[in-house]
Amino acid sequence: MMNVQSFPGAALHSEERAREVDHPSSPVARFGVDQPLRLDCGVDLAPFQIAYQTYGRLNADRSNAILIFHALTGDQHVANIHPVTGKAGWWETMVGPGRPLDTDRYFIICSNVIGGCMGSTGPASTNPATGKLWGLDFPLITIPDMVRAQAMLIDRLGIETLFCVVGGSMGGMQALQCTAAYPDRVFSALAVACSTRHSAQNIAFHELGRQAVMADPDWRGGRYFEHGADPHRGLGVARMAAHITYLSDAALHRKFGRRMQDRDLPTFSFDADFQVESYLRYQGSSFVERFDANSYLYLTRAMDYFDIAADHKGVLAEAFRDIKTRFCVVSFTSDWLFPTAEARAIVHALNASSARVSFAEIETDKGHDAFLLDVPEFFEISRAFLHSAGLARGLSRAR
Amino acid sequence: MMNVQSFPGAALHSEERAREVDHPSSPVARFGVDQPLRLDCGVDLAPFQIAYQTYGRLNADRSNAILIFHALTGDQHVANIHPVTGKAGWWETMVGPGRPLDTDRYFIICSNVIGGCMGSTGPASTNPATGKLWGLDFPLITIPDMVRAQAMLIDRLGIETLFCVVGGSMGGMQALQCTAAYPDRVFSALAVACSTRHSAQNIAFHELGRQAVMADPDWRGGRYFEHGADPHRGLGVARMAAHITYLSDAALHRKFGRRMQDRDLPTFSFDADFQVESYLRYQGSSFVERFDANSYLYLTRAMDYFDIAADHKGVLAEAFRDIKTRFCVVSFTSDWLFPTAEARAIVHALNASSARVSFAEIETDKGHDAFLLDVPEFFEISRAFLHSAGLARGLSRAR
Numbered sequence: 083m084m085n086v087q088s089f090p091g092a093a094l095h096s097e098e099r100a101r102e103v104d105h106p107s108s109p110v111a112r113f114g115v116d117q118p119l120r121l122d123c124g125v126d127l128a129p130f131q132i133a134y135q136t137y138g139r140l141n142a143d144r145s146n147a148i149l150i151f152h153a154l155t156g157d158q159h160v161a162n163i164h165p166v167t168g169k170a171g172w173w174e175t176m177v178g179p180g181r182p183l184d185t186d187r188y189f190i191i192c193s194n195v196i197g198g199c200m201g202s203t204g205p206a207s208t209n210p211a212t213g214k215l216w217g218l219d220f221p222l223i224t225i226p227d228m229v230r231a232q233a234m235l236i237d238r239l240g241i242e243t244l245f246c247v248v249g250g251s252m253g254g255m256q257a258l259q260c261t262a263a264y265p266d267r268v269f270s271a272l273a274v275a276c277s278t279r280h281s282a283q284n285i286a287f288h289e290l291g292r293q294a295v296m297a298d299p300d301w302r303g304g305r306y307f308e309h310g311a312d313p314h315r316g317l318g319v320a321r322m323a324a325h326i327t328y329l330s331d332a333a334l335h336r337k338f339g340r341r342m343q344d345r346d347l348p349t350f351s352f353d354a355d356f357q358v359e360s361y362l363r364y365q366g367s368s369f370v371e372r373f374d375a376n377s378y379l380y381l382t383r384a385m386d387y388f389d390i391a392a393d394h395k396g397v398l399a400e401a402f403r404d405i406k407t408r409f410c411v412v413s414f415t416s417d418w419l420f421p422t423a424e425a426r427a428i429v430h431a432l433n434a435s436s437a438r439v440s441f442a443e444i445e446t447d448k449g450h451d452a453f454l455l456d457v458p459e460f461f462e463i464s465r466a467f468l469h470s471a472g473l474a475r476g477l478s479r480a481r
Numbered sequence: 482m483m484n485v486q487s488f489p490g491a492a493l494h495s496e497e498r499a500r501e502v503d504h505p506s507s508p509v510a511r512f513g514v515d516q517p518l519r520l521d522c523g524v525d526l527a528p529f530q531i532a533y534q535t536y537g538r539l540n541a542d543r544s545n546a547i548l549i550f551h552a553l554t555g556d557q558h559v560a561n562i563h564p565v566t567g568k569a570g571w572w573e574t575m576v577g578p579g580r581p582l583d584t585d586r587y588f589i590i591c592s593n594v595i596g597g598c599m600g601s602t603g604p605a606s607t608n609p610a611t612g613k614l615w616g617l618d619f620p621l622i623t624i625p626d627m628v629r630a631q632a633m634l635i636d637r638l639g640i641e642t643l644f645c646v647v648g649g650s651m652g653g654m655q656a657l658q659c660t661a662a663y664p665d666r667v668f669s670a671l672a673v674a675c676s677t678r679h680s681a682q683n684i685a686f687h688e689l690g691r692q693a694v695m696a697d698p699d700w701r702g703g704r705y706f707e708h709g710a711d712p713h714r715g716l717g718v719a720r721m722a723a724h725i726t727y728l729s730d731a732a733l734h735r736k737f738g739r740r741m742q743d744r745d746l747p748t749f750s751f752d753a754d755f756q757v758e759s760y761l762r763y764q765g766s767s768f769v770e771r772f773d774a775n776s777y778l779y780l781t782r783a784m785d786y787f788d789i790a791a792d793h794k795g796v797l798a799e800a801f802r803d804i805k806t807r808f809c810v811v812s813f814t815s816d817w818l819f820p821t822a823e824a825r826a827i828v829h830a831l832n833a834s835s836a837r838v839s840f841a842e843i844e845t846d847k848g849h850d851a852f853l854l855d856v857p858e859f860f861e862i863s864r865a866f867l868h869s870a871g872l873a874r875g876l877s878r879a880r
Contacts, residue, residue, distance in 0.1 A: 123749035222749040282733035282757045283725065289758040290721045292751060293765070297714035299698055315696035322689045323722055326682065331817075334681035340788060348786055350522035350621040352691060352778060356785065358681045359688040366692070379751060386755065387747055389739060418730075418817075 096312065098166045099199070099372060104208055106133040106201025107165045108158055108194070111238045119196065119231050125221040129210060132235045133201025134158050134193035137177060138185035140241070146477055147241045148183060148468075149232065150192040151249035151256035153454075154324075154381050155373055157200040160192045161185070166200075166372045175456055182465040187477070188245065195256075196231040197223040197381055199374035205304070206374040216376075218304035223380060225252070225388040229259045233267070243267050245475055246468060250274035250453035251420065252381070255388050258428065261409070262390055262401040270408040270471040272464060275417050275453045277424035278398055278431070279389035284419060287327055288382040291320030295375050304376050317375045318366030325365045330416035330449030334358060391431075398427065399434035408474070409439040410467040412460065414452040440467065495711065497565045498598070498771060503607055505532040505600025506564045507557055507593070510637045518595065518630050524620040528609060531634045532600025533557050533592035536576060537584035539640070545876055546640045547582060547867075548631065549591040550648035550655035552853075553723075553780050554772055556599040559591045560584070565599075565771045574855055581863040586876070587644065594655075595630040596622040596780055598773035604703070605773040615775075617703035622779060624651070624787040628658045632666070642666050644874055645867060649673035649852035650819065651780070654787050657827065660808070661789055661800040669807040669870040671863060674816050674852045676823035677797055677830070678788035683818060686726055687781040690719030694774050703775050716774045717765030724764045729815035729848030733757060790830075797826070798833035807873070808838040809866040811859065813851040839866065 111132045113119065118128035135158040140147060150160055150173070157164075161171040161178055177183040183190055194202035197220070205220040212219075236244065247268050249257040254276025261268045280288075295301055298316025302309050329337075338358035342348070345355070354360040394400035409432055413425035422443045432439040442463050446452045453460065510531045512518065517527035534557040539546060549559055549572070556563075560570040560577055576582040582589055593601035596619070604619040611618075635643065646667050648656040653675025660667045679687075694700055697715025701708050728736075737757035741747070744754070753759040793799035808831055812824035821842045831838040841862050845851045852859065 218751075279739065281730060282737045282739065282755075283728075283730040285739070285755050286721075286725045286733060286757050286761055289753075289755075289761055290718065290725065293721060293762070294693060294696075294718045296751075297693075297697065297718050319689065319693045319696050319718065322685075322692060326685045326689065329682075331680060331682040334685060338681045340678065340681065340684070352617075352695075352782065354688075356681075356684050356688075358685050362685055362688055363692070383751065 096371075099374070100206075102165055102200050103204075103206045103374070104201075106194075108133040108135050108201050110134075110201060111235050113234060117234070119227065119234065121221055121227050122224040123222050127196075127203070127221060130196065130203040130231070131201070132193050132196070132203075132231055134191060134235060135160060135162060137161055137190040138188055140189040144241055145243070145245060145475055146187065147189045147191060147236075147239075147244050148246045148248060149236065149244050149260070150177070150183070150190060151228075151232070151247065151253035151260070152192060152195065153249070153251040153253045154385065155369065155378075156253070157198060158192045158194045159200070160190070164372070172454065176461065176464065182461045182468065183248065187472070188468075191236070191239065193232055193235055195228040195381065197228070197377060197384065199377040202231070204374070205376035205380055206307075215307050217307070218376065220376070220380065222383060224384050225255050225259050226263060228384065229256050229263055232256075232260070233264060236267075243269055245477065246270040246272060246471060248272040248274075249276070251276055251450065252385050254420075255385065259388075259390060261405065261407045265402075265405045265407060268407045269475055270410070270467070272410045272412070272467060273428065274412045274460075275414060275420045275450055277420050278391060278401075278428055280386050281424075285386045287323060288386050290323050291382060292379050294319040294323065295379060301375060304379075306375065312370070313375045314370040317370045317373065317378060320378060321369040322362045322366045325362060327419045328449060328451045330418065330447055332416055332447035333449050333451075336447060337361075398431035402432055402435035402437050405435055405437045407437065408471050409437055410463070411439060411441045412453075412463060413443050414448065414450070414457075415443060415445050416447045417450040417452065419450040495770075498773070501564055501599050502603075502605045502773070505593075507532040507534050507600050509533075509600060510634050512633060516633070518626065518633065520620050520626045521623040522621050526595075526602070526620060529595065529602035529630070530600070531592050531595070531602075531630055533590060533634060534559060534561060536560055536589040537587055539588040543640055544642070544644060544874055545586065546588045546590060546635075546638075546643050547645045547647060548635065548643050548659070549576070549582070549589060550627075550631070550646065550652035550659070551591060551594065552648070552650035552652045553784065554768065554777075555652070556597060557591045557593045558599070559589070563771070571853065575860065575863065581860045581867065582647065586871070587867075590635070590638065592631055592634055594627040594780065596627070596776060596783065598776040601630070603773070604775035604779055605706075614706050616706070617775065619775070619779065621782060623783050624654050624658050625662060627783065628655050628662055631655075632659070632663060635666075642668055644876065645669040645671060645870060647671040647673075648675070650675055650849065651784050654784065658787075658789060660804065660806045664801075664804045664806060667806045668874055669809075669866070671809045671811070671866060672827065673811045673859075674813060674819045674849055676819050677790060677800075677827055679785050680823075684785045686722060687785050689722050690781060691778050693718040693722065694778060700774060703778075705774065711769070712774045713766075713769040716769045716772065716777060719777060720768040721761045721765045724761060726818045727848060727850045729817065729846055731815055731846035732848050732850075735846060736760075797830035801831055801834035801836050804834055804836045806836065807870050808836055809862070810838060810840045811852075811862060812842050813847065813849070813856075814842060814844050815846045816849040816851065818849040
């Protein structure tokens, strides 16, 4: 019998993860039945809660707040140790004292999106009406819904105008949506590696991931928690697929090429002979320890539905007409998930709207993941954009 | 409860498929224990069989034979109705009277690769030593093994020198391997949308597919047939992933864009709202009707291992040193699985070997699949190459 090596067994951190869902270690903003979240699907979600982290201090005139929107599998733990994985925050390279998003200068907020699984209400949360977990009874959410919920959080924090909204990938989608929906409440916006609508190929990859989850018998129609089951194999496969799209062909070649894992000769088996196989298996198995399968379905769906222009008769420029917000749009040359053509479409629309926009395409072989990695040019551009916007906002005095 | 639509149930054609595995409707060349197939993994496989189809007539001096190598999920049914699916042959656009591979002029052979599931010995075949299906007891096979088996078939058919070897994708790998291994037996070679070694990204996509199959509990360690099970969900997911890589972003956009399936407004559910989702689900579910999951593991693995230069101290040109074969290498501009850079690497190596080679990069948005589709420029190039090689071979007299 051939030796077959596959995903390890059940998730290691499922208890910590479950605790974070309803009772996160982050601060939580709770909204009662008198403050429902109006969802695009027509449902009023109430009550609901938003878990968030803040870094730095809000200044006296409340003019230095930056809202970071996280990406598909990110969360609010931008620059602190993650409570489930014990790892560093996902954007510690960007956020901290002296970093581009300088916590000595700005007040940084990041919240878990609605539909997520790290303390904001989502399919893994308890439905207060039934006392059971929501599962697929949770209503479908959209990118505008995520942004609407975070606007309510900003209200709760007493912030009228955000100095900047910042995000990459799904976070960039939210940043763009936020400026389109609340143009007078956003002074500047840094939108990275994103688009204003999901392409057919991107929808295809997401559908692949969802089918991988749903094909796992342990998914059990989305009610795995009631059966003590966990569709970790399906979710792991979904993560592997997504991870390939986050890297470029060149990055995979540079990192792994055809190098073998701990050996020189092939095993003539289905073992992870190649380093790239071993790496992907690790990505799949580590992800399932911290993420809820149903949340993955909901958030990918939200990205697929996203299309800012659709609400403006297909004319993207109309979404940003007469907007005062200062934009910086960034793309990476090797990002094939959100290629530079998508960024250019945003810039063209903003130009047509007479918006103030700068654009940078950064040369790197790191693919879509570049926005999370050590790319000094990206840091410098972000720092310079915020500095310039800060001068216009009068923030240099605020320090 | 949210309405969830996913893959249909069990495979429709599993009985027909099972019958074809050991008792195909194609002619079969059987090799006994006295004629083992020497595999790269060190095993002598015997007995074994190769199922094949032929079209046209071998001429008197046996100089007009063309061997077509099929791609990963192809088979020998190039230009006849497929016995399991009832659909037309996979290369009817290329093979037939008056077609580029003109059956009025050439004698065309195509065999199911060793490791396949359409009549050549593979993991779905019965192991004569045990009377049980091979499953993962089947030895790992490589691209050189596939070619070695087909060389034995050509011997059996009494053909010393092939007029041409032709293949796309995994078929192109075999065509290149065949010329490298048997330079004196191959007069010309048409290698399309392929490479001499699999890239890290391509290995990654294959590993994703294998993990999808192995993650299906119905795979049962590769012995699903003994349990009356069928890992059709995992194999369907693998096929969906592969299918995305066969198309280009542009082709997906042109075919589907963000168009909805039979509706104008989103359902706010996990139904196949978008046409591209519906299409992918169909690709997944129709594939499992005709293909064996273990074969999929073996054949993807063979492609991953493929690296012609590795047997020549990493110098590709050495593999083709002083070769007399006439080559035509073809790539497609939108093929991101086997991009033009791979074709150029082949051409450079052949040039360095002083081989006779022509090269065409064809402008199309159809992606890797272009070699199977209606691309007139590809047909014309193939026709012209074969015509020119035929003149050199003295085939114009043979008609």
